[in-house]
Amino acid sequence: DIQMTQSPSSLSASVGDRVTITCRASQGIGDDLGWYQQKPGKAPKRLVYTASILQSGVPSRFSGSGYGTHFTLTISSLQPEDLATYYCLQHSRYPYTFGQGTKLEIK
Amino acid sequence: EVQVVESGGGLVQPGGSLRLSCAGSGFPFSDHYLDWIRQAPGKGLEWVARSRDRTRGHTIEYAASVAGRFIISRDNSQNSVYLQMSSLKTEDTAVYYCTRSTYGSGNFDSWGQGTLVTVSS
Numbered sequence: 001d002i003q004m005t006q007s008p009s010s011l012s013a014s015v016g017d018r019v020t021i022t023c024r025a026s027q028g029i030g031d032d033l034g035w036y037q038q039k040p041g042k043a044p045k046r047l048v049y050t051a052s053i054l055q056s057g058v059p060s061r062f063s064g065s066g067y068g069t070h071f072t073l074t075i076s077s078l079q080p081e082d083l084a085t086y087y088c089l090q091h092s093r094y095p096y097t098f099g100q101g102t103k104l105e106i107k
Numbered sequence: 108e109v110q111v112v113e114s115g116g117g118l119v120q121p122g123g124s125l126r127l128s129c130a131g132s133g134f135p136f137s138d139h140y141l142d143w144i145r146q147a148p149g150k151g152l153e154w155v156a157r158s159r160d161r162t163r164g165h166t167i168e169y170a171a172s173v174a175g176r177f178i179i180s181r182d183n184s185q186n187s188v189y190l191q192m193s194s195l196k197t198e199d200t201a202v203y204y205c206t207r208s209t210y211g212s213g214n215f216d217s218w219g220q221g222t223l224v225t226v227s228s
Contacts, residue, residue: 044218046215098152099151
């Protein structure tokens with residue numbers, strides 16, 4: 001199975017900060033990567049697919065990049081409503097696997 | 108509006124069975140992939156099973172952890188997908204989410220609210 005490793009596992013930042021979350025794949029996955037946001041008590045929501053394509057309706061402060069084994073999700077200016085846990089997902093090979101999650105807190 | 112809505116969760120004893128349902132609306136059901144993803148309490152996300160779209164013959168994939176115990180099926184006339192779970196273990200306790208995907212556009216673009224399955228004696 002392809003292992004997805006996210007860093008950091010948790011993060012505390014202030015409103016307006018630039019935040020970057022990293023996801024590394026144990027083997028190359030091309031651009032078969034998505035990012036998901038899960039707010040407390042809610043279902044996950046897709047933010048980015050194919051590594052860098054922003055889901056319709058997602059604020060432009062979110063962006064994704066990367067290819068192969070190294071990927072990043074960036075929030076350019078953190079907002080209070082961005083409090084959530086963020087997951088990466090590889091869908092290059094079965095079984096599809098998620099990262100362990102990055103819990104983002106607002107200072 | 109695209110929607111998927113799960114139902115059927117509940118409390119079941121180890122070794123027991125349960126059937127989850129997911130009803131889709133607002134999209135051509137047979138033209139989309141449908142998956143089940145689960146999340147154990149306080150844990151991360153785990154992909155469980157997939158039913159591909161009509162073009163790909165509604166073929167199926169399973170995670171190793173559920174293969175041989177869970178069966179995914181769909182009824183396009185009812186716009187529904189199901190997860191028949193058997194030989195349940197305590198480690199199957201989780202919120203089970205139904206998701207929709209579109210071939211060529213990434214995965215899991217729409218999620219249901221989830222249904223809780225608790226396996227306990």
